[in-house]
Amino acid sequence: MKTIKKIMGLILMSATLTVAFCGCGSDKADSSSITIGIPQDLEDSLDPHVAVAAGTKEILFNIFEGLVKPDKNGDLNPAVADSYEISEDGLTYTFHLRKGVKFHDGSTVTADDVLFCIQKNADADSSSAYASAFSNIKEYRAEGENIIITLNQKDTDFLQYMTMAIIPKSNANPDTNPIGTGPYKYVSRSPQENIVLTRFDGYWGEKAHIKDVTLKICASADSIVMYLLGGSVDLFARVTTTQVDQLKDGNFDILEGTMNLVQAMYLNNAFEPFKDERVRQALCYAIDRQEILNISFAGKGTVIGSSMFPAFGKYYIDETKDVYKTDLEKAKALLKEAGYETGLSFSITVPSNYQPHIDTATVIVEQLKKIGVDAKIKLVEWDSWVADTYVGRNFEATVVGVDASQMTARAMLERFTSDSGKNFINYSNSEYDAKFAEAVATTDDAKATALYKDCEWILTNTAANVYIQDLAEFVAINKKYTGYEFYPIYVMDISKIRLK
Amino acid sequence: MKYVIKKLLTTLITLFAVSALVFFSFSVIPGNPAVSRLGTEATPEKIEKLTHEMGLDRPLPERYGEWVLNILHGDFGKSYSYNQKVTSLLSEKIGTTLILSVIAIILTVAVAFPLGIYTARKSDSKLDVVLTSLNQLIMAIPSFFSGILITLLFGFVFKLFTPGAYVSYKVNFLRCVGYLFFPALAIALPKISMVVKLLKDTALKEANKDYVVTAYSRGNATRAVFYKHVLKNAMIPVITFLGMTFADIIAGSIIVEQVFSVPGLGRILLTSISGRDYPMVQAIILLLSVFVVISNLAVDFMYRAFDKRIRV
Numbered sequence: 031m032k033t034i035k036k037i038m039g040l041i042l043m044s045a046t047l048t049v050a051f052c053g054c055g056s057d058k059a060d061s062s063s064i065t066i067g068i069p070q071d072l073e074d075s076l077d078p079h080v081a082v083a084a085g086t087k088e089i090l091f092n093i094f095e096g097l098v099k100p101d102k103n104g105d106l107n108p109a110v111a112d113s114y115e116i117s118e119d120g121l122t123y124t125f126h127l128r129k130g131v132k133f134h135d136g137s138t139v140t141a142d143d144v145l146f147c148i149q150k151n152a153d154a155d156s157s158s159a160y161a162s163a164f165s166n167i168k169e170y171r172a173e174g175e176n177i178i179i180t181l182n183q184k185d186t187d188f189l190q191y192m193t194m195a196i197i198p199k200s201n202a203n204p205d206t207n208p209i210g211t212g213p214y215k216y217v218s219r220s221p222q223e224n225i226v227l228t229r230f231d232g233y234w235g236e237k238a239h240i241k242d243v244t245l246k247i248c249a250s251a252d253s254i255v256m257y258l259l260g261g262s263v264d265l266f267a268r269v270t271t272t273q274v275d276q277l278k279d280g281n282f283d284i285l286e287g288t289m290n291l292v293q294a295m296y297l298n299n300a301f302e303p304f305k306d307e308r309v310r311q312a313l314c315y316a317i318d319r320q321e322i323l324n325i326s327f328a329g330k331g332t333v334i335g336s337s338m339f340p341a342f343g344k345y346y347i348d349e350t351k352d353v354y355k356t357d358l359e360k361a362k363a364l365l366k367e368a369g370y371e372t373g374l375s376f377s378i379t380v381p382s383n384y385q386p387h388i389d390t391a392t393v394i395v396e397q398l399k400k401i402g403v404d405a406k407i408k409l410v411e412w413d414s415w416v417a418d419t420y421v422g423r424n425f426e427a428t429v430v431g432v433d434a435s436q437m438t439a440r441a442m443l444e445r446f447t448s449d450s451g452k453n454f455i456n457y458s459n460s461e462y463d464a465k466f467a468e469a470v471a472t473t474d475d476a477k478a479t480a481l482y483k484d485c486e487w488i489l490t491n492t493a494a495n496v497y498i499q500d501l502a503e504f505v506a507i508n509k510k511y512t513g514y515e516f517y518p519i520y521v522m523d524i525s526k527i528r529l530k
Numbered sequence: 531m532k533y534v535i536k537k538l539l540t541t542l543i544t545l546f547a548v549s550a551l552v553f554f555s556f557s558v559i560p561g562n563p564a565v566s567r568l569g570t571e572a573t574p575e576k577i578e579k580l581t582h583e584m585g586l587d588r589p590l591p592e593r594y595g596e597w598v599l600n601i602l603h604g605d606f607g608k609s610y611s612y613n614q615k616v617t618s619l620l621s622e623k624i625g626t627t628l629i630l631s632v633i634a635i636i637l638t639v640a641v642a643f644p645l646g647i648y649t650a651r652k653s654d655s656k657l658d659v660v661l662t663s664l665n666q667l668i669m670a671i672p673s674f675f676s677g678i679l680i681t682l683l684f685g686f687v688f689k690l691f692t693p694g695a696y697v698s699y700k701v702n703f704l705r706c707v708g709y710l711f712f713p714a715l716a717i718a719l720p721k722i723s724m725v726v727k728l729l730k731d732t733a734l735k736e737a738n739k740d741y742v743v744t745a746y747s748r749g750n751a752t753r754a755v756f757y758k759h760v761l762k763n764a765m766i767p768v769i770t771f772l773g774m775t776f777a778d779i780i781a782g783s784i785i786v787e788q789v790f791s792v793p794g795l796g797r798i799l800l801t802s803i804s805g806r807d808y809p810m811v812q813a814i815i816l817l818l819s820v821f822v823v824i825s826n827l828a829v830d831f832m833y834r835a836f837d838k839r840i841r842v
Contacts, residue, residue, distance in 0.1 A: 070801075073807070082571045249791070256693050257693065257791075261695070413561050
């Protein structure tokens with residue numbers, strides 16, 4: 031029995047030791063590091079040409095650059111190219127490579143790398159998001175330091191696609207070993223734990239301020255406030271209004287921007303009752319968008335009236351939001367006209383991982399009761415939403431936010447043309463299709479803009495969807511740091527953040 | 531020897547059954563990994579193409595056979611989401627969960643044994659009444675809830691650790707253990723209560739048996755009788771329980787990992803399920819069942835070590 035005693039003694043000792051270790055927990059004084067919380071892991075390829083998730087692209091923005099690169103106003107600036115020219119007829123683009131731009135592995139960017147990237151994305155079989163736009167490329171070639179691209183027909187948005195990341199041809203595993211030219215380079219990752227980046231000292235432009243960046247995955251939304259207050263996370267983008275309240279007394283600056291997406295109750299225009307424009311309009315009249323903002327979002331957010339959000343500047347039409355002023359009588363009258371005076375019922379599909387959309391749908395259900403419409407919320411997993419609602423188009427109504435992959439009107443409006451593969455609401459309007467086609471083919475930018483605006487008006491007037499808002503985005507950042515910038519596209523520019 | 535071979539054989543059959551169950555159950559539940567990967571870029575054509583590329587359009591038995599064969603060669607396939615080998619992705623996670631479980635089991639043994647023996651010996655004192663009631667209470671609190679309380683108490687009131695500031699054991703082992711101590715405590719608490727209660731009950735039951743009375747009548751001291759006879763016999767059910775507890779702790783750590791955001795097997799299991807990352811999910815579940823089966827096997831062998839008469 032002596033041995034048992036000995037073992038017990040050992041066990042006890044190790045237990046006390048374990049407790050003793052706990053003293054050394056939190057020393058995070060390194061001046062040049064930041065821990066940024068992100069809501070999900072990059073469960074995606076790290077190849078910028080293959081990655082699809084918005085959350086992945088948001089981070090890859092810091093590692094990769096294209097020939098041109100957007101700034102915080104959405105304007106395109108030369109990046110890997112130091113200048114470009116567009117021919118008079120708008121068909122030939124000449125990019126001049128910047129001298130001495132280095133990849134993170136130390137090699138220099140060559141024209142060959144650029145050609146390789148264009149070829150990779152132009153492949154119609156690839157899952158590349160650029161494939162459809164690049165089908166317009168007639169030929170591309172290099173002449174010394176110049177890359178010359180010729181198009182079949184003019185495309186005023188073409189420059190936007192040149193934000194396509196330039197990666198080295200020599201990289202055999204772009205999926206798992208991202209090498210780019212951006213201000214930060216990839217160091218390591220641990221699934222569901224973190225992604226580590228470090229400043230790229232060979233960056234051609236203004237170097238990043240903070241040296242070490244840890245992107246920490248905070249999968250549980252409930253614990254984000256705890257991490258921020260406890261000091262294990264310094265910055266979290268997209269905190270909710272409730273969380274903002276909880277952080278009030280903490281050591282944080284709360285910055286307010288916009289999420290740059292169109293939150294709407296998207297209506298399946300092929301669903302029998304919604305085939306009738308009057309029914310869709312009735313819903314628009316019945317839903318009080320300001321009330322949704324007041325109840326679910328503490329009054330924050332921007333009410334919108336079409337498939338375009340304010341950050342788009344010249345394409346955005348503020349007046350569209352005033353077309354459907356809440357008017358219950360009118361809504362009832364329209365329903366009666368359409369033959370639904372006895373009532374109407376449908377389900378609203380909402381992906382269960384997006385609380386803001388659930389909150390919006392909840393208010394909508396109550397508002398619709400007032401005109402005798404019985405809507406029910408159907409929560410689904412994100413995966414099923416993509417498969418059944420988005421791809422399968424098997425739904426009646428759904429509340430989600432739609433964003434733009436590029437800063438082009440086309441990125442927002444193309445999906446509503448009758449034959450678009452992304453037209454998940456089955457919207458079909460020949461006038462819309464004609465205007466859109468004309469806009470794309472127009473060489474004159476002012477005329478194209480006017481045509482795109484016509485398209486937006488058509489969406490509003492025919493009540494394609496019940497447009498609600500562009501959500502407010504709150505960023506919580508520890509008072510030690512400053513310099514966070516909001517972009518009109520879904521990215522987080524870490525290189526601008528610095529110590530106060 | 532025959533006993534050992536028989537045991538190992540049943541273990542293998544169990545694992546085989548689990549592998550089939552894991553594999554086929556995921557072909558039944560709805561969801562397509564190709565859709566998960568494509569997200570909103572998905573179109574019917576792209577989905578069909580990717581499904582083909584991933585080999586998901588091949589017949590199920592064929593895929594199962596290939597999967598099992600590859601596992602026998604140590605290859606668990608490639609994760610759909612991370613495009614990396616499952617084995618290299620999981621190795622660190624297994625370490626994390628194992629460290630957490632080992633700390634929890636050490637805590638359980640280190641606290642429960644002395645406490646159990648103490649309460650058994652002083653079973654009619656006033657302190658015992660207090661301890662027993664407290665024990666009942668702790669047993670009733672699920673570990674995810676005690677996890678929240680521990681975070682609040684040790685993290686925010688006493689500031690002994692920073693919630694969410696987990697450091698990988700590869701970076702700093704001591705800090706990792708220091709952080710994992712708290713989730714381990716949450717896991718261990720209900721187990722401690724159970725072991726204490728079990729130890730006390732079995733010891734008291736033994737103490738009333740005839741051989742104990744005989745031992746006393748021969749003039750042995752109470753203390754000696756207790757440690758030499760009573761405790762030895764009372765240990766057998768406790769060891770069974772501990773063995774099962776270890777398996778339970780590994781599986782149970784999945785929930786507590788969420789509360790303390792420890793990036794172990796649990797976290798990656800949940801995200802892999804929602805992302806339909808089948809190779810990952812299958813590997814993790816198989817791994818967890820290996821843990822369970824092996825710890826049960828260990829218990830069986832330990833039984834025999836304690837008491838040669840036992841045949842299981």
